[in-house]
Amino acid sequence: MQRTLLGMMSAAIVFCCGHVxxxxxxxxxxxxxxxxxxxxxxxxxxRDMDGNLVRLTDFAYPGKEKPWAKKKKVLIDFFxxxxxxxxxxxxxxxxxxxxxxxxxxxxxxxLLEADNGREKLDDFLQKNxxxxxxxxxxxxxxxxxxxxxGDSVTLPSLFFLDEDGMIRGRFTGLKEGLEAALSKLVAExxxxxxxxxx
Numbered sequence: 396m397q398r399t400l401l402g403m404m405s406a407a408i409v410f411c412c413g414h415v416x417x418x419x420x421x422x423x424x425x426x427x428x429x430x431x432x433x434x435x436x437x438x439x440x441x442r443d444m445d446g447n448l449v450r451l452t453d454f455a456y457p458g459k460e461k462p463w464a465k466k467k468k469v470l471i472d473f474f475x476x477x478x479x480x481x482x483x484x485x486x487x488x489x490x491x492x493x494x495x496x497x498x499x500x501x502x503x504x505x506l507l508e509a510d511n512g513r514e515k516l517d518d519f520l521q522k523n524x525x526x527x528x529x530x531x532x533x534x535x536x537x538x539x540x541x542x543x544x545g546d547s548v549t550l551p552s553l554f555f556l557d558e559d560g561m562i563r564g565r566f567t568g569l570k571e572g573l574e575a576a577l578s579k580l581v582a583e584x585x586x587x588x589x590x591x592x593x
Contacts, residue, residue: 441530454500455560466558467510469500473552480569481551487573501527
């Protein structure tokens with residue numbers, strides 16, 4: 396059953412990537428999503444490429460900042476190695492990270508291709524230096540919380556969260572000028588209220 400579901404999702408992902416690629420000249424219509432701007436981002440934990448466990452709440456969470464977990468804005472980039480629009484958009488995500496890494500934590504969540512997905516991801520990363528963490532969503536548990544609606548999923552999909560873990564921006568499909576759009580979004584966020592002295 397698991398293999399059948401993964402196969403169906405793989406087919407849906409390939410279809411959506413093809414749709415986005417065909418619509419590069421115009422703005423693609425976002426797929427339906429149970430998550431919208433203003434919603435609280437679902438928490439998750441995944442392993443990075445070195446096997447370390449990474450939790451969303453290590454970076455963005457409500458309430459006072461914890462001494463052991465500095466709050467940051469978070470950009471989540473859902474990616475797959477056979478998604479050409481994902482690869483085309485990636486340099487803009489890297490460019491945004493290089494300019495905002497002091498106050499924004501960027502993480503790529505990699506879905507795996509059905510055949511030799513981990514090997515293909517390893518090969519891609521050997522050829523492309525990615526300066527931020529790559530988390531592997533091997534069973535697509537996080538994808539199901541964020542980008543799966545029914546039996547379809549659209550890639551690329553990015554979510555921008557504020558320091559409290561609220562979704563402030565969602566970008567679906569290949570977006571021209573993504574880096575500038577993200578910077579504009581940050582500039583328009585309400586100022587963070589200073590925390591009272593401890």
